[in-house]
Amino acid sequence: LPALLGAGATRTGLAPVARLTATAEHIAATRDPRHRIELPAGPPGREDEVTRLAGSFNTMLGELEQSVTAQRRLVADASHELRTPLTALRTNAELLARADRLSEAQRARASAALTRQLREVTGLVNDLIELARDEEPQPLLETVRIAALAEHSVEMARAHWPEVAFTLYVDDAAAGLGLPGVPSRLSRLLTNLLDNAAKFSPAGSAVDVALSTRELTVRDHGPGIAPEDLPYVFDRFYRAETARALPGSGLGLAMARQIARAHGAELTAEEGA
Known part of the structure; x- marks a missing residue:
């Protein structure tokens, strides 16, 4: 028993x-x-x-x-987004293969289109590689002066978007602020935010950048974000209906949010007054 x-x-x-x-x-x-x-x-x-x-x-x-679900979704989204540019690349390549039948102007247009599409696909693939990185390698972390990084990013944005007026305000308490991070990744985060703000800003308008000890804000004075689009602006490949005619892959803000979270921060969007 x-x-x-x-x-x-x-x-x-x-x-x-x-x-x-x-x-x-x-x-x-x-x-x-x-x-x-x-x-x-x-x-x-x-x-x-x-x-x-x-x-x-x-x-x-x-x-x-x-x-696993996130990886499968990323692969599915990437496959969907790459299908159209790859088809266009193949079409233009086949067209240039018969260059003897084309006029000089037709060859020039096909060559320019092929170069532009190659650049777009290269940028898309690079963005996908960046998104596949979930965390920052610890050995790459160093103390980053956020004010200096913001100033450099704003100067680069001014050179890339000369028709937009970028202004930078740094709070006195944040002037010497240093945080652990990967400088190249944080620079990419700011560049993506500034490029997105400039892309939706009318020529001659301003993009305001403000840095305090608690947050960094980027504000444009464009048409704003529709309420139905606001919850999805940081999703991969999401593009509002009004933005589908503009250049871009819909990965910039998703990448920015991923970089922010890897550094212990959070990225939010809101409709300004």
């Missing part, structure tokens, strides 16, 4: 371990992280070690599922 009771108690106590092992083996065989271990019902805060282990395993599976 003691042997039977001991075997039963052992089997009951190790049941969560058996379920954990079976779930792990199933995920390894199917590569599907959606499965979870069923946890025994009981009063919260009084779980045994095995139950807590199973709960931690479920949490890990949830994180893994989110990561």
Whole structure:
């Protein structure tokens, strides 16, 4: 009788371990992280070690599922976005292959279109590579002077967008502010924000950049963001209907938000008064 009771108690106590092992083996065989271990019902805060282990395993599976879903969505979105420019590239390449049948003006137009499309595809691929990076490598972190970085980014934006007036205001307390980060990535974040603001600003209008100890704001004076578009402006490949005729891939703000979060910050957008 003691042997039977001991075997039963052992089997009951190790049941969560058996379920954990079976779930792990199933995920390894199917590569599907959606499965979870069923946890025994009981009063919260009084779980045994095995139950807590199973709960931690479920949490890990949830994180893994989110990561796999994000990767699949990125691949699907990238495939969709690359299909059109690649088709245009192939068309122009085939057209230039028959250059002897084209006039000088036709060859020049086809060559210019091919160069422009190559540049767009190259930029899109580079943006996708940047988005595939989830975190900043720790050895690359260094103290970044945010005010100096903002000043440099604004100067670069002035050279790239001469028809837009960029103004920079730095709070006295933020003038010497230094934060740990990757300078090249933070510069990319600011460049994306400034380019986006300038792209939607009418010629002769201003883009205002303000830096305090708590936040950095970039404000343009363009048409603004429609309320129905506001929740999606940081989504990958999302482009408002009014912006689809403008150059760009819809990755700039998504990349900026990813860089901000990797540095422990948050990027938000709002409609100004």
